[in-house]
Amino acid sequence: MFLSVFDMFKVGIGPSSSHTMGPMVAAARFLDAMRAAPFACHGLRASLHGSLAFTGVGHATDRATILGLAGFHPETYVAEAAEAELARIKTDHTLHPDGLPALRFDPDSDLIFDYDRALPGHANGMILMATDAQGDVILQETYYSIGGGFVLTEAELEAGKATDEGAPVPYPFKSAAEMLDMARASGLSIAAMKRANEVSRHGDINFRTRTARIWQVMTDCIDRGLAGDGILPGGLKVKRRAGGIHRALLAERGQNLSAPHTINDWISAYAMAVNEENAAGGQVVTAPTNGAAGVLPATLRYYLDHVPGAAPSHVEDFLLTAAAIGGLVKFNASISGAEAGCQAEVGSAAAMAAAGLCAVMGGTPEQVENAAEIALEHHLGMTCDPVRGLVQVPCIERNGLGAIKAVSAASLALRGTGDHFVPLDACIETMRQTGQDMSEKYKETALGGLAVNVPNC
Ligand code: SF4
Numbered sequence: 001m002f003l004s005v006f007d008m009f010k011v012g013i014g015p016s017s018s019h020t021m022g023p024m025v026a027a028a029r030f031l032d033a034m035r036a037a038p039f040a041c042h043g044l045r046a047s048l049h050g051s052l053a054f055t056g057v058g059h060a061t062d063r064a065t066i067l068g069l070a071g072f073h074p075e076t077y078v079a080e081a082a083e084a085e086l087a088r089i090k091t092d093h094t095l096h097p098d099g100l101p102a103l104r105f106d107p108d109s110d111l112i113f114d115y116d117r118a119l120p121g122h123a124n125g126m127i128l129m130a131t132d133a134q135g136d137v138i139l140q141e142t143y144y145s146i147g148g149g150f151v152l153t154e155a156e157l158e159a160g161k162a163t164d165e166g167a168p169v170p171y172p173f174k175s176a177a178e179m180l181d182m183a184r185a186s187g188l189s190i191a192a193m194k195r196a197n198e199v200s201r202h203g204d205i206n207f208r209t210r211t212a213r214i215w216q217v218m219t220d221c222i223d224r225g226l227a228g229d230g231i232l233p234g235g236l237k238v239k240r241r242a243g244g245i246h247r248a249l250l251a252e253r254g255q256n257l258s259a260p261h262t263i264n265d266w267i268s269a270y271a272m273a274v275n276e277e278n279a280a281g282g283q284v285v286t287a288p289t290n291g292a293a294g295v296l297p298a299t300l301r302y303y304l305d306h307v308p309g310a311a312p313s314h315v316e317d318f319l320l321t322a323a324a325i326g327g328l329v330k331f332n333a334s335i336s337g338a339e340a341g342c343q344a345e346v347g348s349a350a351a352m353a354a355a356g357l358c359a360v361m362g363g364t365p366e367q368v369e370n371a372a373e374i375a376l377e378h379h380l381g382m383t384c385d386p387v388r389g390l391v392q393v394p395c396i397e398r399n400g401l402g403a404i405k406a407v408s409a410a411s412l413a414l415r416g417t418g419d420h421f422v423p424l425d426a427c428i429e430t431m432r433q434t435g436q437d438m439s440e441k442y443k444e445t446a447l448g449g450l451a452v453n454v455p456n457c
Pocket residue numbers: 291292336337338341342345346383384385386390391392394395398444
C-alpha cells in the first residue's frame with residue numbers, strides 16, 4: 001500500500017472533494033474513455049445517486065459534473081472561465097471538450113438527480129453516459145467518488161483496487177504498529193521514512209517542488225480567506241468571519257488585552273479562512289478532504305507564526321508525517337464523510353495535523369503516533385450533517401475546533417513518553433466500525449442532525 005503525499009494533498013476547488021472534485025475527475029476519466037472509443041459520440045448524460053444526489057446542489061456537484069464533461073479539471077480550474085462556460089452551456093446546450101466533437105448536453109434534462117436509486121458500491125455514485133445521434137446510450141460507466149477526490153469505476157471498486165500500482169517502496173507500512181516497528185529498526189523518523197518512499201516514486205527534485213507548491217497553495221488560501229468578507233454563496237446567508245476575527249486579533253496584538261486562550265482564536269481564524277474559501281468555491285488543497293481542508297494548514301500556520309523557533313524548513317517534515325497518518329486512516333478506515341461521518345474527515349485531518357505538529361516540535365515516532373491517536377480518539381462518533389447540504393454549517397467552525405484539538409493533542413503527546421493506552425490502530429479500527437454502524441442520516445445526506453433541526457430559510 002502506498003498513498004503518496006500527493007494523493008492526500010491535492011490542489012482542487014471547493015466546496016467538496018467527494019462531491020465537487022471527485023465528479024469533475026470522474027468526468028475527465030469518462031472523456032478519456034470516449035476519446036479512446038472506436039465510434040463517434042454525439043451527446044452526454046449524467047445521473048447522480050445517493051449522497052451526490054441528496055447534497056449535490058449544496059456541494060455544487062451539478063456544476064462540477066457539467067464543467068468536468070466540458071473539459072475542466074480541478075488542478076487547472078479557473079473560476080472566471082468556468083462561469084463563462086456554464087452560462088454558454090445553459091443557452092447553447094453543447095459541450096466542446098478537447099479531442100472530441102461538439103456534444104449535445106442540456107443541463108436541465110441531461111443531468112439527473114436520482115434520489116430513489118442508490119448505487120451499490122458507495123454512497124457517492126454517478127453514471128456517465130455517451131449517446132449516439134438518436135440519443136441512445138452507446139457508452140456508459142459508473143464511478144464512485146470515495147472521498148478526498150479519489151474516484152474509482154465500478155470494476156475498480158469491485159476489484160478492491162488500491163491506488164498503488166507502482167514499484168515497492170522502502171518502508172511499506174500498512175499500520176501504525178508496522179510504522180513504529182520500521183522506525184525503531186531503521187532509526188528514522190516517520191517523515192524520513194515517508195520521504196524515502198516518496199523520493200523512490202517521484203524523484204527528489206520533483207517531490208520537493210511539488211511539496212513546496214502544496215504548502216504555497218495552502219497558505220495562499222489562508223491569506224485569501226483572511227482578506228475575504230461578505231456572505232457565502234448557497235442561500236444560508238452565512239457571513240465570512242475569519243477576516244474580522246483576524247483584524248481584531250491584529251489590533252489587540254501587543255496591547256496586553258488578550259487572555260492566554262486567545263491563541264485559539266488565531267488558530268480558528270486560519271482554519272475558518274480556508275473553509276470560507278472552500279465554501280465560496282475557491283482553490284484549496286484536500287487535507288485529506290475539502291470539507292476538512294482548514295485543520296492542517298491552520299495548525300501548520302500556527303506553528304510557523306506563533307511557535308518560537310519554528311522554521312519554514314520543517315514544512316516538508318510536517319506534511320510528510322501528516323500524509324503518513326492520513327494514508328493509514330484511508331487504507332484502514334475512511335476519510336469520507338459519506339462513508340463514515342465527520343469523524344473520518346475532520347477527525348482524520350486533526351490526527352494528521354497533530355502528528356505533523358508533534359513531529360516538527362521534536363516528537364519521537366511514538367509521541368507522533370500518540371498525538372495522532374489523541375486527536376482522532378476525541379472525534380470518534382462525530383456525524384456529518386451539513387445544513388442544507390452546504391459545506392458551511394457546522395463545517396467552517398468545526399475546522400477551527402479540529403485544529404485546536406490537533407494542537408492540544410500534539411502538546412499532550414509531547415508531555416508524555418509516547419507510551420499510551422489506546423494504540424492508533426485500535427482507534428482507526430474503532431472509527432471504521434463506528435462509521436459502519438452510523439445511520440445513513442448522518443453520512444453527508446443532510447437528512448439528520450443539524451441539517452433538519454436548524455431553521456435555514
Ligand atoms: S460535517 Fe464534516 S464531513 Fe460533513 S461536510 Fe462538513 S466537514 Fe465534511
